[in-house]
Amino acid sequence: MSQTGTDYLHAVAASDYKYGFVTDIEADTAPKGFNEDVIRLISAKKEEPEWMLAWRLKAFRYALSLIEDKSRYPRWAHLTYPDIDFQDISYYSAPNKKPKYESLDEVDPKLLETFERLGISLEEQKRLAGVAVDVVMDSVSVHTTFKEQLAELGIIFCSFGEAVQNHPELVQKYMGSVVPYTDNFYAALNSAVFSDGSFCYIPKGVRCPMELSTYFRINQAGTGQFERTLIIAEEGSYVSYLEGCTAPMRDENQLHAAVVEIIAHKDAEVKYSTIQNWYPGDAEGRGGVYNFVTKRGLCEGDGSKISWTQLETGSAITWKYPSVILKGDHSVGEFYSVAFTKGRQQADTGTKMIHIGKHTKSTIISKGISAGQSQNSYRGLVKINKNAHHARNFSQCDSMLLGDRCGAHTFPYIEINNHTAQVEHEATTTKVGEDQIFYCNQRGISEEDAIKLIVSGFAQEILAKLPMEFAVEARKLLSIELEGSVG
Amino acid sequence: MALLDIKNLHARVEETGMNILKGVNLTINPGEVHAIMGPNGSGKSTLASVLAGREDYEVTEGEVLYKGQDLLEMEPDERAREGVFLAFQYPVALPGVSMSNFLKQAVNSMREHRGLDELSAGDFLKLMREKAQLVHLDPSFLRRAVNEGFSGGEKKRNEIFQMAMLDPTLAILDETDSGLDIDALRIVADGVNKMRAPDRAFLVITHYQRLLDYIVPDIVHVMVDGRIVKSGDKTLALELEEKGYDWIREETVAA
Ligand SMILES: Nc1ncnc2c1ncn2[C@@H]1O[C@H](COP(=O)(O)OP(=O)(O)OP(=O)(O)O)[C@@H](O)[C@H]1O
Numbered sequence: 001m002s003q004t005g006t007d008y009l010h011a012v013a014a015s016d017y018k019y020g021f022v023t024d025i026e027a028d029t030a031p032k033g034f035n036e037d038v039i040r041l042i043s044a045k046k047e048e049p050e051w052m053l054a055w056r057l058k059a060f061r062y063a064l065s066l067i068e069d070k071s072r073y074p075r076w077a078h079l080t081y082p083d084i085d086f087q088d089i090s091y092y093s094a095p096n097k098k099p100k101y102e103s104l105d106e107v108d109p110k111l112l113e114t115f116e117r118l119g120i121s122l123e124e125q126k127r128l129a130g131v132a133v134d135v136v137m138d139s140v141s142v143h144t145t146f147k148e149q150l151a152e153l154g155i156i157f158c159s160f161g162e163a164v165q166n167h168p169e170l171v172q173k174y175m176g177s178v179v180p181y182t183d184n185f186y187a188a189l190n191s192a193v194f195s196d197g198s199f200c201y202i203p204k205g206v207r208c209p210m211e212l213s214t215y216f217r218i219n220q221a222g223t224g225q226f227e228r229t230l231i232i233a234e235e236g237s238y239v240s241y242l243e244g245c246t247a248p249m250r251d252e253n254q255l256h257a258a259v260v261e262i263i264a265h266k267d268a269e270v271k272y273s274t275i276q277n278w279y280p281g282d283a284e285g286r287g288g289v290y291n292f293v294t295k296r297g298l299c300e301g302d303g304s305k306i307s308w309t310q311l312e313t314g315s316a317i318t319w320k321y322p323s324v325i326l327k328g329d330h331s332v333g334e335f336y337s338v339a340f341t342k343g344r345q346q347a348d349t350g351t352k353m354i355h356i357g358k359h360t361k362s363t364i365i366s367k368g369i370s371a372g373q374s375q376n377s378y379r380g381l382v383k384i385n386k387n388a389h390h391a392r393n394f395s396q397c398d399s400m401l402l403g404d405r406c407g408a409h410t411f412p413y414i415e416i417n418n419h420t421a422q423v424e425h426e427a428t429t430t431k432v433g434e435d436q437i438f439y440c441n442q443r444g445i446s447e448e449d450a451i452k453l454i455v456s457g458f459a460q461e462i463l464a465k466l467p468m469e470f471a472v473e474a475r476k477l478l479s480i481e482l483e484g485s486v487g
Numbered sequence: 488m489a490l491l492d493i494k495n496l497h498a499r500v501e502e503t504g505m506n507i508l509k510g511v512n513l514t515i516n517p518g519e520v521h522a523i524m525g526p527n528g529s530g531k532s533t534l535a536s537v538l539a540g541r542e543d544y545e546v547t548e549g550e551v552l553y554k555g556q557d558l559l560e561m562e563p564d565e566r567a568r569e570g571v572f573l574a575f576q577y578p579v580a581l582p583g584v585s586m587s588n589f590l591k592q593a594v595n596s597m598r599e600h601r602g603l604d605e606l607s608a609g610d611f612l613k614l615m616r617e618k619a620q621l622v623h624l625d626p627s628f629l630r631r632a633v634n635e636g637f638s639g640g641e642k643k644r645n646e647i648f649q650m651a652m653l654d655p656t657l658a659i660l661d662e663t664d665s666g667l668d669i670d671a672l673r674i675v676a677d678g679v680n681k682m683r684a685p686d687r688a689f690l691v692i693t694h695y696q697r698l699l700d701y702i703v704p705d706i707v708h709v710m711v712d713g714r715i716v717k718s719g720d721k722t723l724a725l726e727l728e729e730k731g732y733d734w735i736r737e738e739t740v741a742a
């Protein structure tokens with residue numbers, strides 16, 4: 001017997017297959033249903049070690065217990081959608097290697113027009129739309145130099161699947177340490193069935209010299225339905241991480257549940273920026289993506305810092321609260337957000353800042369823009385624990401209403417258990433003023449352009465925090481999204 | 488042909504139906520500078536607003552021809568692109584919208600209307616710097632949000648700066664002199680004077696004869712209770728300064 005321990009365990013786990021497991025392992029898509037067989041299929045497809053499968057199964061059992069107990073099914077005051085039948089979904093489909101189309105001519109011209117206006121290159125348009133792409137030597141070499149440069153610094157930046165294979169000790173140590181699968185239903189669901197995602201490790205004292213973008217990640221298999229991201233910043237390191245893309249993302253999968261975990265050790269800083277533009281559905285909201293995301297960072301070490309910056313424009317439903325646990329003394333958490341909703345979109349976003357360490361500091365600036373018949377809610381929690389002496393928080397939630405059929409709501413929750421805390425909260429609601437529009441008109445600017453200007457001015461403070469190029473794209477995106485959404 | 492021809496213009500506040508303009512007649516030719524003076528509440532700003540197309544007012548009678556065309560038929564932004572500029576009595580703040588972004592949009596929509604290409608980033612910056620100098624505005628000012636946190640005087644200078652950027656055919660200045668210190672008044676007036684041209688006309692609304700020492704008008708009008716009741720040369724302004732408006736009211740009633 002030359003089997004190693006792990007191989008043996010794997011074999012034992014695999015042996016279960018012959019009982020309930022009937023699915024053809026070569027199939028590209030798992031049959032509908034949320035059951036143990038599917039979890040095993042996913043794990044087997046990805047040739048995962050036993051510990052990974054075991055973890056998935058634990059999460060699976062927890063998630064299943066919640067599905068079966070309707071009283072624990074997550075529901076929120078300001079989101080309305082039909083209960084999802086979790087047994088009616090397929091939880092695995094192989095990375096789409098086959099192009100959906102042979103040429104750009106077959107792609108929805110409206111989508112192409114948007115790409116064009118966002119300034120996305122032809123090759124990139126093809127990639128995004130799922131058109132067959134010739135091997136572009138250029139981009140291959142860019143990727144290679146990029147990877148070499150990172151490797152020299154000891155930075156690991158790869159798919160989550162690769163990390164499970166090549167860096168099991170790191171994954172085992174950190175996965176679920178910030179967002180345990182018991183955190184909420186969608187975290188449990190993701191932990192059970194996650195397809196892939198990104199992994200990023202910055203060694204001690206290293207300042208990552210470039211923005212790490214999922215866009216450049218090698219072996220990217222398209223944005224998955226159940227993505228998982230893990231970012232670890234060792235002592236004194238720094239990284240700026242970008243996720244998402246301004247290009248409109250269509251997906252036949254309606255349910256999306258991602259998990260992002262960040263760990264910042266002593267004096268480390270992680271800046272996480274994202275643009276979310278999933279398909280919001282038709283005018284009635286049909287067919288849009290339901291986006292339930294759990295993002296959380298842990299400021300583990302003293303003096304560490306985590307900041308979230310986001311522009312949310314897509315999805316039929318968004319449920320997302322990037323949070324920071326401020327454990328280290330003098331650690332800093334930031335949340336900067338612009339959420340734009342129109343049509344029948346519903347967004348419930350916000351953050352949680354949990355102050356545990358002394359002299360911890362958090363800043364929350366949230367800007368909600370609602371148009372059409374959309375509903376845009378901010379939901380935030382600032383919690384100051386008993387020992388968090390001299391903790392400080394500043395929160396500002398501004399809402400802008402375009403028209404009178406939309407809604408903006410603010411739910412700030414504050415829990416203070418230490419009397420030395422300083423917490424400030426400001427909230428405003430504005431409408432685009434007639435006099436502002438007239439002022440612009442008088443300078444030759446049309447009503448639509450005036451509204452775009454005024455709205456982007458409203459969001460400017462946040463957009464300016466995005467990395468340069470991302471900010472330019474974000475502005476363009478916001479401006480395109482605003483078209484025809486007013487009145 | 489007159490540049491602007493206002494005939495028997497009546498307008499009221501849309502919401503309340505209150506009549507404000509009660510038969511205004513005024514003809515302005517290219518190259519001329521007209522001043523309008525008159526007591527508070529007589530309708531000067533309302534006239535400016537109606538000319539610029541503010542929707543709070545409803546024209547109930549009369550007509551306005553601009554370059555021979557029916558001005559009242561045009562949308563406010565169209566009027567602006569056709570060369571009607573209003574320096575606001577109370578300029579509006581646009582939080583987060585930088586001056587340069589705002590003006591880029593404005594200048595380019597004007598250029599598009601005139602069949603010109605968009606200005607390159609470099610040319611635009613050059614133009615802004617040049618025009619900012621005209622009213623002694625610090626270039627750092629161009630990075631600030633439009634009228635946000637501007638002092639009263641800065642707001643007024645900013646209006647004249649924008650006028651210079653947009654190169655209008657008819658410029659209406661609504662109390663641009665109020666709130667300016669003596670030096671700023673001279674700077675603004677100099678700016679306006681530099682822009683005087685044979686094909687451009689000005690309509691200057693003011694309460695103070697002092698401004699008209701610097702910007703010398705061809706004709707001075709007095710508006711009382713929604714009508715232009717007296718017109719004359721620049722000496723009329725001096726007379727008003729000295730005697731106030733009561734004598735004109737009396738004259739009007741007597742007439
Ligand atoms: N939108 C409005 N709603 C209600 N009343 C208005 C409105 N606009 C103007 N008025 C009224 O119409 C009258 C004329 O106002 P206007 O601002 O035109 O006066 P003005 O001559 O510019 O005065 P001032 O010298 O004080 O600037 C005033 O009584 C004013 O209160």
Ligand SMILES: [Mg+2]
Nearest residue numbers: 531532533576
């Ligand atoms: Mg006035």
